[in-house]
Amino acid sequence: MKIICIGRNYAEHAKEMKSEVPTEPVFFMKPDTALLKDGEAFYYPDFTKDLHHEIEVVIKINRVGKHIEEQFAHKYYEEIGLGIDFTARDLQAQCKAKGLPWEKAKGFDGSAPLGRFVSKSQLGDLNGIAFELKVNGQSRQVGHTKDLLFSFDRVIAYVSKFVTLKVGDLIYTGTPEGVGPVVIGDRLQGYLNGDLFLEFEVK
Numbered sequence: 001m002k003i004i005c006i007g008r009n010y011a012e013h014a015k016e017m018k019s020e021v022p023t024e025p026v027f028f029m030k031p032d033t034a035l036l037k038d039g040e041a042f043y044y045p046d047f048t049k050d051l052h053h054e055i056e057v058v059i060k061i062n063r064v065g066k067h068i069e070e071q072f073a074h075k076y077y078e079e080i081g082l083g084i085d086f087t088a089r090d091l092q093a094q095c096k097a098k099g100l101p102w103e104k105a106k107g108f109d110g111s112a113p114l115g116r117f118v119s120k121s122q123l124g125d126l127n128g129i130a131f132e133l134k135v136n137g138q139s140r141q142v143g144h145t146k147d148l149l150f151s152f153d154r155v156i157a158y159v160s161k162f163v164t165l166k167v168g169d170l171i172y173t174g175t176p177e178g179v180g181p182v183v184i185g186d187r188l189q190g191y192l193n194g195d196l197f198l199e200f201e202v203k
């Protein structure tokens with residue numbers, strides 16, 4: 001399986017990063033070794049001093065597809081969950097400054113914590129999902145899928161022009177504004193429509 005991540009999919013996050021608001025989806029990938037499941041602890045890596053949380057709604061692909069049309073894209077996922085796209089912001093800034101790929105800042109082991117999933121039929125309108133990250137009980141990021149620049153279906157259509165989607169692939173659909181650092185000892189909790197979907201500790 002592969003992990004596809006959408007960058008700059010919320011305008012307010014693009015602005016806080018002083019990035020342009022994109023006119024088509026921006027995507028990158030993380031390897032399967034980035035996954036961190038079942039509430040396992042995340043170990044703060046020694047190669048960064050500025051590790052940022054990015055809470056994101058995650059969709060799980062359940063059919064193989066290539067060149068998927070947007071109008072049919074909803075048939076390619078049934079479950080939705082929540083994850084974190086951990087980012088070594090200091091390394092990312094160095095890569096960006098040199099015009100180099102971001103992989104080491106985004107794709108390192110454990111950089112994709114993943115919570116539980118729920119059938120999308122239980123979430124109602126997929127453009128009306130609210131999600132939130134709390135760190136040590138304090139709200140850090142609140143997002144609403146109505147603010148997505150590119151919808152789940154648009155993202156699937158776009159990415160599948162370039163990359164075949166396979167069963168079990170995950171798409172992290174982008175983070176809203178409010179990204180910031182975590183430190184050792186932090187407890188992260190992710191909520192989808194008010195329900196706890198993701199919880200782990202930084203060690």
Ligand code: MG
Pocket residue numbers: 005006007054056085174175
């Ligand atoms: Mg992200």
